[in-house]
Amino acid sequence: MFLIPFSQEEKKKLGTMKLFFFLFVGAVHLLSLGSGKATNKNGTSQRTFQEIKEEIASYEEVAKAIINLAVYGKYQNRSYERLGLLVDTVGPRLSGSKNLEKAIQIMYQNLQQDGLEDVHLEPVRIPHWERGEESAVMLQPRIHKMAILGLGTSIGTPPGGITAEVLVVTSFDELQRRASEARGKIVVYNQPYTGYKTTVQYRMQGAVEAAKVGAVASLIRSVASFSIYSPHTGFQEYQDDVPKIPTACITVEDAEMISRMASRGDTVIIHLEMGAKTYPDTDSFNTVAEITGSKYPDQVVLVSGHLDSWDVGQGAMDDGVGAFISWEALSLVKDLGLRPKRTLRLVLWAAEEQGGIGASQYYELHKANASRYSLVMESDSGTFLPSGIQFTGSDKARAIMKEIMSLLQPLNVTKVFSGGEGTDINFWIQAGVPGASLCDDDLYRYFFFHHSYGDTMTAIDPKQMNVAAAVWAVVSYVVADIEEMLPRSEGE
Amino acid sequence: MFLIPFSQEEKKKLGTMKLFFFLFVGAVHLLSLGSGKATNKNGTSQRTFQEIKEEIASYEEVAKAIINLAVYGKYQNRSYERLGLLVDTVGPRLSGSKNLEKAIQIMYQNLQQDGLEDVHLEPVRIPHWERGEESAVMLQPRIHKMAILGLGTSIGTPPGGITAEVLVVTSFDELQRRASEARGKIVVYNQPYTGYKTTVQYRMQGAVEAAKVGAVASLIRSVASFSIYSPHTGFQEYQDDVPKIPTACITVEDAEMISRMASRGDTVIIHLEMGAKTYPDTDSFNTVAEITGSKYPDQVVLVSGHLDSWDVGQGAMDDGVGAFISWEALSLVKDLGLRPKRTLRLVLWAAEEQGGIGASQYYELHKANASRYSLVMESDSGTFLPSGIQFTGSDKARAIMKEIMSLLQPLNVTKVFSGGEGTDINFWIQAGVPGASLCDDDLYRYFFFHHSYGDTMTAIDPKQMNVAAAVWAVVSYVVADIEEMLPRSEGE
Numbered sequence: 001m002f003l004i005p006f007s008q009e010e011k012k013k014l015g016t017m018k019l020f021f022f023l024f025v026g027a028v029h030l031l032s033l034g035s036g037k038a039t040n041k042n043g044t045s046q047r048t049f050q051e052i053k054e055e056i057a058s059y060e061e062v063a064k065a066i067i068n069l070a071v072y073g074k075y076q077n078r079s080y081e082r083l084g085l086l087v088d089t090v091g092p093r094l095s096g097s098k099n100l101e102k103a104i105q106i107m108y109q110n111l112q113q114d115g116l117e118d119v120h121l122e123p124v125r126i127p128h129w130e131r132g133e134e135s136a137v138m139l140q141p142r143i144h145k146m147a148i149l150g151l152g153t154s155i156g157t158p159p160g161g162i163t164a165e166v167l168v169v170t171s172f173d174e175l176q177r178r179a180s181e182a183r184g185k186i187v188v189y190n191q192p193y194t195g196y197k198t199t200v201q202y203r204m205q206g207a208v209e210a211a212k213v214g215a216v217a218s219l220i221r222s223v224a225s226f227s228i229y230s231p232h233t234g235f236q237e238y239q240d241d242v243p244k245i246p247t248a249c250i251t252v253e254d255a256e257m258i259s260r261m262a263s264r265g266d267t268v269i270i271h272l273e274m275g276a277k278t279y280p281d282t283d284s285f286n287t288v289a290e291i292t293g294s295k296y297p298d299q300v301v302l303v304s305g306h307l308d309s310w311d312v313g314q315g316a317m318d319d320g321v322g323a324f325i326s327w328e329a330l331s332l333v334k335d336l337g338l339r340p341k342r343t344l345r346l347v348l349w350a351a352e353e354q355g356g357i358g359a360s361q362y363y364e365l366h367k368a369n370a371s372r373y374s375l376v377m378e379s380d381s382g383t384f385l386p387s388g389i390q391f392t393g394s395d396k397a398r399a400i401m402k403e404i405m406s407l408l409q410p411l412n413v414t415k416v417f418s419g420g421e422g423t424d425i426n427f428w429i430q431a432g433v434p435g436a437s438l439c440d441d442d443l444y445r446y447f448f449f450h451h452s453y454g455d456t457m458t459a460i461d462p463k464q465m466n467v468a469a470a471v472w473a474v475v476s477y478v479v480a481d482i483e484e485m486l487p488r489s490e491g492e
Numbered sequence: 493m494f495l496i497p498f499s500q501e502e503k504k505k506l507g508t509m510k511l512f513f514f515l516f517v518g519a520v521h522l523l524s525l526g527s528g529k530a531t532n533k534n535g536t537s538q539r540t541f542q543e544i545k546e547e548i549a550s551y552e553e554v555a556k557a558i559i560n561l562a563v564y565g566k567y568q569n570r571s572y573e574r575l576g577l578l579v580d581t582v583g584p585r586l587s588g589s590k591n592l593e594k595a596i597q598i599m600y601q602n603l604q605q606d607g608l609e610d611v612h613l614e615p616v617r618i619p620h621w622e623r624g625e626e627s628a629v630m631l632q633p634r635i636h637k638m639a640i641l642g643l644g645t646s647i648g649t650p651p652g653g654i655t656a657e658v659l660v661v662t663s664f665d666e667l668q669r670r671a672s673e674a675r676g677k678i679v680v681y682n683q684p685y686t687g688y689k690t691t692v693q694y695r696m697q698g699a700v701e702a703a704k705v706g707a708v709a710s711l712i713r714s715v716a717s718f719s720i721y722s723p724h725t726g727f728q729e730y731q732d733d734v735p736k737i738p739t740a741c742i743t744v745e746d747a748e749m750i751s752r753m754a755s756r757g758d759t760v761i762i763h764l765e766m767g768a769k770t771y772p773d774t775d776s777f778n779t780v781a782e783i784t785g786s787k788y789p790d791q792v793v794l795v796s797g798h799l800d801s802w803d804v805g806q807g808a809m810d811d812g813v814g815a816f817i818s819w820e821a822l823s824l825v826k827d828l829g830l831r832p833k834r835t836l837r838l839v840l841w842a843a844e845e846q847g848g849i850g851a852s853q854y855y856e857l858h859k860a861n862a863s864r865y866s867l868v869m870e871s872d873s874g875t876f877l878p879s880g881i882q883f884t885g886s887d888k889a890r891a892i893m894k895e896i897m898s899l900l901q902p903l904n905v906t907k908v909f910s911g912g913e914g915t916d917i918n919f920w921i922q923a924g925v926p927g928a929s930l931c932d933d934d935l936y937r938y939f940f941f942h943h944s945y946g947d948t949m950t951a952i953d954p955k956q957m958n959v960a961a962a963v964w965a966v967v968s969y970v971v972a973d974i975e976e977m978l979p980r981s982e983g984e
Contacts (some may be wrong), residue, residue, distance in 0.1 A: 004811075077630070084752055085756070088633075088749055088752055088753055088756075089633065089634065090634070091636060093636055103850075141580075141581065141584055142581065142582070145581060147945070226720075227946065227950065228718075228720045228722040228940055228944060228946030229721070229722065229805065229944065229945035229946040229948065230718070230721065230722070230943060230946075231719040246767070252950055253805075253945075253946065253948040253949075254948040254951065255579055256950050257806075257948065257949065258946075260576055260580055260949070261580055264580075267575035303854065313721065313745075376744075448720055449720060452720060452721065453720070453745075454641070454719065454720030454721040454745065456721065456745040456748075456749065457748065457752070458719065458744055458745045458748050
């Protein structure tokens, strides 16, 4: 779908641009063919693995060209510069906000100006929550203004706020054991950080569990691997049959202090005010661009990141870098005049942070075509220096991915790990489509910044972004260009 | 001087406590002497180095006892627990604030209850500056609420604040080159962090240099080695002949963003409001306690840290840990029933952050006695895992310190580096008194938290604090107990 129609003049311009573009691509492609790179094999789907291996090996020069252009050549730091311009201009991009819509419009222009094909916006309905004004002050045992960030979907407090004594617990188990103490209190969770997946349950379900035992609000220790008094927001979920209570994250520092105070027998009293409110869902878009496949245009390799973010910081790391290395992958392929046999499609998701809302609607719209998606890729864990990719797919597909990753030997990023799921591509993976994500060795560092005011360009290293973009481009291009789709578990 | 007189009842209690204390100390000391530890040598001051070396070696068992008590035994984590209680109870302790006075009174009680001797408060006059309400909002190129912290001694803005275009520079040199652009603007310094000593000049003199070229305010990139959108405050200095302009620190993230915006040609406009105000100097105290020397009570080994802090965070690292390992050094010596020949004196300084104000007045009061100070010690760079001490003194004294540090072999903290200066002991060092400070290998980490909301107990590792306290106790006790004072450069 192409939602923003061109003016006549724009169409003319685009026509001229496209003509030059295809001439250029055609010329480079011919050169490429002439030099024996990326040549098509016989096209049968019953080739031996040795034949596939040889085909992949034939991409060595193409991979080197991508790496050189991205990491050492003319376009090093381009994705970093592009990202900086967007996030400095727009700031954070919360689902339902004007900032997100502004970012989508800018990206639409950017992708067109970059010369990508079939640039279009696919409409989605997304949540619209706003935190409003919020504050928390410890009143006892001493006055202390606390940094907080309301959690996405939280209700606000009644006018005038909530003043209540605190019950501090370090786990859901402790909350259950001390359930009789919770009524009328603000439950403070001081759970230790044991890794994101295990710890985030306190942010997700802390309010519901506290409400079940009669608490009037819950404050959750930020799910962060390290803190300089930084609150880290995020999504949380109410349950229909449990009263909704206001919920916010507090800093690791304050959670630990409150815990120490309680352990000394101090009564801790907090006054909490939150103006958070959920508004009706709003119209938005997934942003899509392509390099249309030369031989199998209906077959797709999808690369993606999400354009929305939380409403603090700049959303540079989560997930600006993911979105922009995905764009960069297409740019690099295009700039080298390459056109894969399959369509290489970029999708910048809307409202990932609200639970993959944009991606879910994209899946609904396109799932009939699932059998023609060779690979879905998402980068949404920052782009520090990757050591490889995470991959979910059949053993045969994994073996092929390993061959493809060997093309990245010049960057020493050759590993294929298991995993590869991501909020925005899981729908496809569950439907049997192979999925890949960038494997970051520095997730510990990622959770320094995640969902905090610290998620800014300062957290991004342009050199690491160059490497990540090169990996992303090589993998997506080669999967899109090899003769066969990645084999499914069912033997497709 | 003993400034807070006891009631009759308190005197009686103290008398009884002291009696038990001395009996206990006496008993343990006899045991210690009986076992041949810490024995006195012949007392002449012309001993050979070999004799001194042997004397120091005789402290091996005492050092082990201190280490065992502090690191593995009954009192491990005591200094951490004590510090947590104070800073959780009082919070930050800005010069001139009620919090600082509360902390001083609590420490006075603490030191008495600990059974230290001659616990007293020495009056000082200290600065009283308050930041008041403050805010900064970028108005162009986009609305962005910025985290700021006014710098100590800064004036406030006029009512209604200052709205001005930004001139961003990365160095004083660039400011000079672009002096003609500065008039009427807010100068933003985006100086890179090249280490504290080299970078802090921008915080100290940024306002003066900006005012000289006609700026109306200055915003300084926080002097921090790492940031999660954390502003880091600190002291700055006006000059009498230069107009005073409001000055605050901003985050590394915002400084870098403003710099990027300016480099793209964007006009950056900021609205700054600061309610900062300097009030008349106020009465306060240096807090003092001792273990009085058995043989040369007029000779002193001074251990110290400062009790004041900035007004954000908890002042746990700067300099709660320094103050509390210094207290712990005396506690450990006392708890082992040791009494050195010289007086071991603890001083908790007031108003270090305003330029060593309390320490300066202590020096004025006591400098006539400088020839009887064997060593002045200050810990004010955090207490991560130390690798040794920094020392300033004569070559002979350094050789003695090296022998003493060899007693810390069980902790592998044996190095003697050069340096050892500190705001609060420099007066003495300049007068020729040997000086020592704890050598932290992790100053890079120190400046994550320094002068920010992140300076809390969360930044403190109790195990590292145990080690630091043991080092502090062994060094101070042995220097106080060996037969001779540390030799001065002049051959004293």
